[in-house]
Amino acid sequence: MAKYDVVVVGAGYAGLMAAKTAGEAGLTTALLEMKHDISALRRAETQMILPMGDDFLDDRIIFNGKTGLLSFANNGFSFKYDGPYRNIFAFHLYSVDGNCLRFGTADAQRKLGDRGRIAIALDKPKALASLLKQVKAAGVDVFPGTVVKDVKKTDGAVRVIAHDKEFSGTFCIAADGANSRVAQALGFNKDRGYYSSMNVVGYYMRNLKVPDPDTVYYVVAQYEKTAVITALVPRPYEKEHAVVFICLDCRVDLIKFYKYLTEQTKLPWFKGAEAQLVNSSCGNMWSTIEKPFKDNVLLVGDTIWCQESENFGALLSGAKAAMAVAYALDEGKPDEHGVKNYLEWWDKHFFNSPNYKRDQIMGNYMLGAILNNKEIDYLFSKLKMVLKASIHPYTLFNELGQALGGVVPDIQKEMPQVLAGLGRMAQESPAEILKDAASAGFPNR
Amino acid sequence: MVKVNNLLCTGCGGCINICPVCAITLQQGDDKATVNANCNDCKVCIRACPVNVFSL
Numbered sequence: 144m145a146k147y148d149v150v151v152v153g154a155g156y157a158g159l160m161a162a163k164t165a166g167e168a169g170l171t172t173a174l175l176e177m178k179h180d181i182s183a184l185r186r187a188e189t190q191m192i193l194p195m196g197d198d199f200l201d202d203r204i205i206f207n208g209k210t211g212l213l214s215f216a217n218n219g220f221s222f223k224y225d226g227p228y229r230n231i232f233a234f235h236l237y238s239v240d241g242n243c244l245r246f247g248t249a250d251a252q253r254k255l256g257d258r259g260r261i262a263i264a265l266d267k268p269k270a271l272a273s274l275l276k277q278v279k280a281a282g283v284d285v286f287p288g289t290v291v292k293d294v295k296k297t298d299g300a301v302r303v304i305a306h307d308k309e310f311s312g313t314f315c316i317a318a319d320g321a322n323s324r325v326a327q328a329l330g331f332n333k334d335r336g337y338y339s340s341m342n343v344v345g346y347y348m349r350n351l352k353v354p355d356p357d358t359v360y361y362v363v364a365q366y367e368k369t370a371v372i373t374a375l376v377p378r379p380y381e382k383e384h385a386v387v388f389i390c391l392d393c394r395v396d397l398i399k400f401y402k403y404l405t406e407q408t409k410l411p412w413f414k415g416a417e418a419q420l421v422n423s424s425c426g427n428m429w430s431t432i433e434k435p436f437k438d439n440v441l442l443v444g445d446t447i448w449c450q451e452s453e454n455f456g457a458l459l460s461g462a463k464a465a466m467a468v469a470y471a472l473d474e475g476k477p478d479e480h481g482v483k484n485y486l487e488w489w490d491k492h493f494f495n496s497p498n499y500k501r502d503q504i505m506g507n508y509m510l511g512a513i514l515n516n517k518e519i520d521y522l523f524s525k526l527k528m529v530l531k532a533s534i535h536p537y538t539l540f541n542e543l544g545q546a547l548g549g550v551v552p553d554i555q556k557e558m559p560q561v562l563a564g565l566g567r568m569a570q571e572s573p574a575e576i577l578k579d580a581a582s583a584g585f586p587n588r
Numbered sequence: 589m590v591k592v593n594n595l596l597c598t599g600c601g602g603c604i605n606i607c608p609v610c611a612i613t614l615q616q617g618d619d620k621a622t623v624n625a626n627c628n629d630c631k632v633c634i635r636a637c638p639v640n641v642f643s644l
Binding site for chain 1 (some may be wrong): 598599600601602603604605606608610612613614616617619632635636637638639640
């Protein structure tokens with residue numbers, strides 16, 4: 144059994160970035176991935192984009208469109224993306240009846256050029272391929288088709304046990320996603336808050352008739368008494384979108400929902416479009432892990448919080464964890480104390496940061512669970528103002544409270560049940576609202 | 589042992605870490621789910637799969 148400085152489990156954004164950083168720091172590194180084809184995008188996700196022009200986890204991505212270099216300005220690392228990109232200028236939420244809530248407008252933001260963009264859309268398989276090339280150039284041993292079953296701490300090492308092989312590392316970095324086997328094996332899921340199990344299906348579509356090519360559209364719907372969110376994310380190719388359907392209740396058949404949305408609602412975007420089902424995912428929505436470390440395993444990316452680290456958080460936490468491991472080994476402290484830079488960063492800039500309410504991201508999924516389609520449409524019809532252009536997962540809705548304040552008297556008069564629903568969203572925990580959906584879920588405790 | 593409909597599988601791998609007995613892997617060539625003899629018919633994968641790949 145080969146002994147490595149660090150064994151990285153999972154080759155998504157977080158794991159690839161961790162392996163690249165560790166390899167470039169001169170650490171002997173193994174990267175294990177369950178897929179045989181690492182750069183294929185099999186898992187459907189909403190955010191095939193990187194938010195720009197805003198801080199997240201005390202950092203900011205600066206993108207050089209000429210060279211493809213993506214730099215994290217405060218932490219000082221980067222990776223080179225070799226593929227096309229598209230500037231995203233606005234983010235609009237629609238009801239199925241056609242009213243919308245607008246975070247910026249593409250026409251106004253486009254006039255500002257690159258500074259007006261709120262995100263960039265990449266071709267994610269090309270981004271994964273770019274990272275993999277850099278991982279290999281850094282001398283990392285890559286093991287595709289390797290499914291990890293267990294991890295065990297032994298004297299001075301972590302044993303990572305796969306189906307037909309075993310690896311040993313002074314440290315392990317767990318980047319194996321929302322359903323992490325490593326987090327489960329270490330016991331993190333036993334006492335962790337569990338919201339529900341999410342299902343997603345993802346299509347590539349051509350020739351959608353959306354109003355603007357550089358705007359991300361979400362459709363917020365209630366379907367079979369629960370929320371289904373549809374994300375329409377422009378791809379960096381002419382007239383191509385990634386369209387993703389997300390539901391926090393795994394009993395809902397999303398392929399049927401797709402038919403409902405495209406054939407039975409007033410949204411005119413889908414007529415004549417070509418669609419191909421390309422990916423899917425089923426993932427558990429867990430609460431955030433307070434200390435992402437145990438038995439010399441550091442946890443990164445979606446493994447530590449509730450699906451929505453975003454690609455931004457995955458890249459950043461992967462790099463930060465690998466740098467902390469490099470520091471610990473250089474310092475001769477292969478233990479929790481050695482990697483304290485990572486743990487302190489996590490605690491300060493996310494877990495106990497005043498900028499983010501932990502697990503707040505769950506709130507974004509609650510609207511359609513509480514209000515019906517008529518109520519959602521009415522609410523959006525009252526919010527005609529253009530809010531600040533943003534697609535930041537945590538700060539996006541900060542302005543909304545103020546905007547809502549101005550229309551409360553109208554809503555009280557015209558549709559008071561909408562106010563009651565918004566009150567319920569503010570007062571009840573997402574776990575309470577999702578109790579029925581959770582009863583059908585599949586938590587891997 | 590549960591059956592796999594490879595025509596439907598997108599290869600997302602969500603089922604792999606959900607399986608309580610580590611009975612699912614992705615097969616060489618096309619990265620579709622495949623079930624091994626560890627399967628104990630618990631049906632968790634049937635509930636979890638968003639594109640209904642699994643059946644008994």
